Amino acid sequence: MTNAQQYSSPGCSCCGKYASYLREQLDTTLGETETEDVTDLKRQHGIPSDLQSCHTLVLDEYVVEGHVPAEVIATMLEEEPAIDGIALPGMPAGSPGMGGTKSDTFTVYKLGGGKTGDVYTEI
Numbered sequence: 001m002t003n004a005q006q007y008s009s010p011g012c013s014c015c016g017k018y019a020s021y022l023r024e025q026l027d028t029t030l031g032e033t034e035t036e037d038v039t040d041l042k043r044q045h046g047i048p049s050d051l052q053s054c055h056t057l058v059l060d061e062y063v064v065e066g067h068v069p070a071e072v073i074a075t076m077l078e079e080e081p082a083i084d085g086i087a088l089p090g091m092p093a094g095s096p097g098m099g100g101t102k103s104d105t106f107t108v109y110k111l112g113g114g115k116t117g118d119v120y121t122e123i
Helices: 013-025 038-044 070-079
Strands: 002-008 028-034 055-059 062-066 085-088 107-111 119-122
Touching: 002 013, 002 038, 013 028, 013 055, 013 070, 038 055, 062 070, 070 085, 070 119
Parallel strands: 002 028, 062 085
Antiparallel strands: 002 055, 055 062, 085 107, 107 119
């Protein structure tokens, strides 16, 4: 079992929906914190502004930025790549926790390990 803490933007309804989604999909104990300075937290975890979203998940030794699908998180945890985490920038329609219909490929990027901004996977 994994321990996880999600840091959410104040007043953002999709952050709560994403947390509920994760509880259903991952074998994890998930805490939620709404923080006034989520930008500072992102900076502390080395998430550049062009890869940011509305919430940040700290998951054991990894960080997950944005509405990353659970299967991508599970693959990262299984493979244990030498990176700090992954990011799905923005708030793409059709992603977990967001409404709407997926219309484009989701590009998930690597964070840290000298690879920030490199593509981790496309789904």
